[in-house]
Amino acid sequence: MLRTVTLLGATGSIGRSTREVVAENPDRLRIAAVVAGRDAAALARIAVETGASFAALADEQAGPALAEALAGSGIACGAGRSAVLEAVSRESDIVVSAISGAAGLEATFAALTPGRVVALANKESLVCAGAAVMARAKAVGARILPLDSEHNALHQVLGAEPIEAIRSMTLTASGGPFRTWSAERIAAARPEQALAHPNYAMGAKITIDSASMMNKGLELIEACFLFGLAPAQLEVLVHPQQIVHGLVTFRDGSVSAGMALPDMRVAAAHCLGIDGRLDAPPARFLDLAMSAPLSFERPDLVRFPALGLAIAALAAGGAMPAILNAANEVAVAAFLEGRIGFAGIAGLVEAVCAGPGAGLSAAPDVAAALAIDHEARNRARELLSRAPFAVT
16 A cells, blocks of 8 residues: 655654655655755755655745745745645645654644644654644544654554553663763863764754753653653663663563664654554664673763753643743754853753743643743743853
8 A cells, every 4th residue: 555655854864764764665655745944955856856746845935945946847835834734734644743843843733634644753742732732633533653763662562552551661862972971071062062972863953952861851751642651650761772762661560672773764664654564674673692782871860950850841741841842942052053051051941941831731732832832932032141051
């Protein structure tokens, strides 16, 4: 059976992995529409290479460049919010949601239509509006499959077991480039050092989140909604080799592990295959005899306070995860721009989370989630000009 795919975030690392899986399975998968942020040349090239019938950029100002790049190709295109939503509304069996950050929330929500599968790599959709997104999926009969490697591993390990059978779930983290660094050295880290992830080639924002371990905190919040668990049932272990991506501990004491090479194509293939496995090239298979010894350690919340902030936001509930995410996006951008130091990321997030909004309820819909996000970003920007966040 040939299934059609709408690819949101086509120019990113998840988009690249998805395209490679589709290219390896032309008899089962075809890309119908592609969406990206602002890179018109890259999106036009991808649209032509994949044979997509529609291409959209989120940046409205990049629309003319996209139209020029696709002139004569026969591929329809557009730019801006309406074009992104048009891409999502077009008929397809699977929507890969890989737009980075809270910007992907509205498109992810719109992708939830009856009978459709949403392969979710945009964790912020659940961080900002997890209850609303999951309720919408259930109401319309859409199916959410996790594309993040850790959540995908947990999903596969869980199989048909009921949630009641689970004692706990463990997400693993590489520890990022600063796993063995002292707190003082981490605080003084430069952007190029934080961008040097040991295992994955990813976009700048998620790579910085990995270095601070905020990414793992966001993934804990995502897992809470995906699997319907209590915060106390979720934990993190640092596993530098990134071979074990997730562990499920069952009520009877047995533990099952989801294992694979650190390659996003593995999770992408599982989601795109839906209920039928896709073949992987020989180089993508794990050979444990050839692997380095596997090690695990507890995360250090003193050296990586961002993870502790995310854990606290998950425990607080309500709007706090959305506030945390918004503040973090502003803080990471400021760090990459040289406006704050690395330690300032967690410092700014903590300050925003300690401000107004602590008692707000979780967003009941996308509009409310975006309003919470907007307010938290404004608060973060206001604080940015104050000590100790400004770089002197």
